[in-house]
Amino acid sequence: KNLRSKSSSPAIFWSGRSKKVPIFLFKADALGCNFTEHKSIANKYHMSFKQPKGDCKLVRTLLTCHGFKECEASSVNYNIIWTGSHVKPYFLSSMLKFQKVNHFPRSYEITRKDRLYKNIEMMQQNKGFKHFNFVPQTFVLPREYKAFLFHSNKEKCLWIVKPTSLSRGRGIFLTNSPEKALVDDNVVVCRYIDNPLLINGYKFDLRLYVLVTSFDPLIIYLYKEGLTRFATVQFNKSSKFMGDSCMHLTNYSINKHSSAYVSNNDASVEDRGSKWSLSGLLRFLRENHYDTTALMMSIEDVIIKTMISGEFAISAACKAFVPHRGNCFELFGFDILIDEKMKPWVLEVNLSPSLACDAPLDLKIKSNMISDLLSLVGS
Ligand SMILES: Nc1ncnc2c1ncn2[C@@H]1O[C@H](COP(=O)(O)OP(=O)(O)OP(=O)(O)O)[C@@H](O)[C@H]1O
Structure with a gap:
């Protein structure tokens, strides 16, 4: 009922969760439309830095550039639904074979902080603590x-x-x-992980993009690029500094207000300022004789295990509500902290990770990532 209640703008509908989340339906104009030309599109944005505002703007822009049209939410004739939140089971069950939606039912089993920990704790008990000891x-x-x-x-x-x-x-x-x-x-x-790996004395965490196209069988893609987000005050674990959020938290939304936040307006430089790319970080670590191959392997390991911890519940929900195998896909934003022993810790798995592009580097990474995602999901 809520999904179909119209808002003032005809193409935008609201789902009935506590947060009002827009839901967008798109229809492909050209059959066989794909995203192989995504690099040129990303570059076009990058060069003019035509900044898409808001999360759905990026997805909407990429889809419309490739011949998709936004359609009425009452339409049953759509190809893809992109929404910030889950859609209701009755809506899922009406999907046709070729239609896609960007969430799995019950994926909150891994995106809610409390559920994630409970699921991992269960795996610790069933499969051995040491194999699942990567969530604080x-x-x-x-x-x-x-x-x-x-x-x-x-x-x-x-x-x-x-x-x-x-x-x-x-x-x-x-x-x-x-x-x-x-x-x-x-x-x-x-x-609190009080021994983070530091770069020039600053704490940082990673935002990695993980696409799941199926939970049964489990098919996971880790996007090759990601973001490294730095705190803006040098780390000191003394309890005297416990109250300094710009030292202990690496959120962009906190640190951007600090006078020490250094923005980077050149997307071709990936290791400057308070936000780096993942490859910028890996290059820096390699140059400083860290084993980045081992690091990425252990990151992949914790991502796979996190998904395994939610696999049973989510694939059961899929069986109950999703009529066709390929209807659902989902992009997750993994927040990962690396400690001084190079051990990755999963801090959180974000539902609908932010696609806001506040800097050219965000735009470069996120537009390429979404283009690749759409190519993959549509192929
Ligand atoms: N257990 C921990 N040990 C050390 N640092 C942590 C821990 N948990 C969180 N942090 C730090 O606090 C920041 C915010 O934590 P977290 O991402 O869980 O909260 P949030 O406000 O829900 O953020 P988001 O907007 O990503 O959902 C992290 O980016 C990280 O820097």
């Missing part, structure tokens, strides 16, 4: 406050508290006193 220990408060107190009293350490209802670093704080983690809001509290 997590408690959901107030529900698990007792268990949290028990663990935090056993071993003194730093915890990072994150409100479940907020994103982009909002409301996050560090604490070494467990009772301070109990606030009015529902939160997840995670063991």
Whole structure:
């Protein structure tokens, strides 16, 4: 019902979740349309830096450039639905063989912080802790406050508290006193990784793009390029600096407000300023004698294991609601922290990772990535 309630603009519809998320349906004009010319399109944007605004703008622009037309949400004659959130089961079950939607049912099993940890914890119990020890220990408060107190009293350490209802670093704080983690809001509290790998003294994390085209069998693609996001204050693990979010959080949305944020207006330079590309980072690490092949192998390993932890629930939901094997695909944004022992930690898996292009480097990486994704999904 909600999916079909019209908004003021005829082509944009709203799904009925707490956050209002636009849903776009597209129809291919030309049969056999593909995205093999995506590089020239990406370059065109790059050169003129015609910045697509908002997440769906990039997808919409790429699709319209390739002959797709946005169609009425009431249309049953569409090729692809692109939406920021899940679509309802009844909608999925009406899909025809050639139609695609950019989410799997129940993929929140890996994109919700609490569900992700519970699923990984289950794998730790069933398959051996050491094989699935790549997500920081997590408690959901107030529900698990007792268990949290028990663990935090056993071993003194730093915890990072994150409100479940907020994103982009909002409301996050560090604490070494467990009772301070109990606030009015529902939160997840995670063991703080206090030995991050540093570059020039700064903490960073990775945003990697992972496409799943099937959960049964599991088919995962890791995009070759990604983003490296730096904190803007040099790292110091002393509890004196616990309150400095520009030291401990690497979110762009937090650090962009810092006077120390260095933006990079040249997309051909990939290791300058507060945001680098993944390849810029790997080049820097290689030059400094780190084993980047081993690092990427362990990153692939944790990505695959993360997907395996949600595989059972998601493929069961697919069996129940998705009529054809190729109807669903999904792009996930993995946030990965590397510690000083070169061990990757999965901090979070983002549903509908941001496709906003605030800098030329974002545009270059994200437009190429989305073009490749659409080519792959459409082939
Ligand atoms: N367990 C941890 N140990 C060390 N640093 C962490 C940990 N968890 C989060 N961080 C830092 O805090 C930042 C924000 O955390 P996280 O991405 O989980 O929160 P968020 O506000 O939900 O962000 P997003 O907008 O990506 O959803 C991360 O980018 C990372 O720099």
